[in-house]
Amino acid sequence: MIFANHAHLYPRQLREDGSIDALLRLLDDCGIDKAVAFAPFSYRLRESALFHDVDQNEWLAQEIAGCERLVGFGTIDLLEGAAPIRDQVQKICALGLRGIKIHPAAQELPIDSEKAFEIYAQAQECGLFLSFHTGLHWHRIRDYRMLLFDEIAYNFPDLHFSLEHVGGYSFFREALLVMCNNNRDNPHVYAGLTSVEPAANGLCGPWSLTNEEIETLIFQTGENQTIFGLDFPFKKADYIRAAMARIRALRISETAKENILGRTLEKRLFSTEGSV
Numbered sequence: 564m565i566f567a568n569h570a571h572l573y574p575r576q577l578r579e580d581g582s583i584d585a586l587l588r589l590l591d592d593c594g595i596d597k598a599v600a601f602a603p604f605s606y607r608l609r610e611s612a613l614f615h616d617v618d619q620n621e622w623l624a625q626e627i628a629g630c631e632r633l634v635g636f637g638t639i640d641l642l643e644g645a646a647p648i649r650d651q652v653q654k655i656c657a658l659g660l661r662g663i664k665i666h667p668a669a670q671e672l673p674i675d676s677e678k679a680f681e682i683y684a685q686a687q688e689c690g691l692f693l694s695f696h697t698g699l700h701w702h703r704i705r706d707y708r709m710l711l712f713d714e715i716a717y718n719f720p721d722l723h724f725s726l727e728h729v730g731g732y733s734f735f736r737e738a739l740l741v742m743c744n745n746n747r748d749n750p751h752v753y754a755g756l757t758s759v760e761p762a763a764n765g766l767c768g769p770w771s772l773t774n775e776e777i778e779t780l781i782f783q784t785g786e787n788q789t790i791f792g793l794d795f796p797f798k799k800a801d802y803i804r805a806a807m808a809r810i811r812a813l814r815i816s817e818t819a820k821e822n823i824l825g826r827t828l829e830k831r832l833f834s835t836e837g838s839v
């Protein structure tokens with residue numbers, strides 16, 4: 564069973580190649596059974612006349628209702644006039660969504676701010692999983708430098724979250740340090756292998772990781788902390804198939820590969836005993 568994280572879902576009127584039909588087609592093309600679908604960020608809906616007043620989490624819950632292949636993660640509206648954070652997180656939970664995607668750079672959310680800590684506190688209470696964008700995104704790095712993720716892990720020991728892109732090329736080592744620093748007795752920080760393929764010329768782009776880095780990640784953090792992600796619709800079927808083939812060819816155990824490609828995410832989001 565292959566279960567991938569990190570697909571951004573959009574209303575087809577806003578982004579045809581990001582629609583639910585396009586996502587299900589991509590899953591079929593890549594032999595993927597299930598995926599986590601993220602709600603759009605609220606600013607993306609606000610700027611459209613058609614979806615101006617639509618709640619992004621309600622929209623997602625409706626869009627994926629009855630589709631057993633998709634699991635929803637909400638997003639938090641940080642724009643002026645938004646509902647209190649606590650209410651938003653509780654609503655995400657009430658809608659049956661299983662986590663929250665946070666993009667500190669795109670949403671301009673300092674991850675150690677009071678607002679952010681309100682999200683973590685409520686998410687921890689509701690048992691929601693968080694996926695953070697990490698690494699380059701043309702925004703002040705001080706708002707989401709890797710060291711601050713250590714503070715989140717320290718302050719919220721029962722909060723489980725993933726570092727998508729594992730810090731990218733430049734912050735990979737720091738992301739690894741944050742994971743190792745917090746996962747010895749109570750593993751709750753995960754690596755998101757999302758958009759980490761090297762460029763066609765073999766060199767690393769801003770989010771690329773080398774095979775050796777991924778193998779080192781598994782060696783240092785174990786076989787239960789790494790989760791494969793799609794980055795749909797920014798990445799297409801060819802890219803995703805190649806990424807899966809690379810994972811299957813790594814010098815890691817078969818168990819580690821199965822865990823990366825779905826088992827860890829499945830256990831994290833759906834096991835009743837909680838920890839993987």
Ligand SMILES: [Zn+2]
Nearest residue numbers: 569571696794
């Ligand atoms: Zn993303």
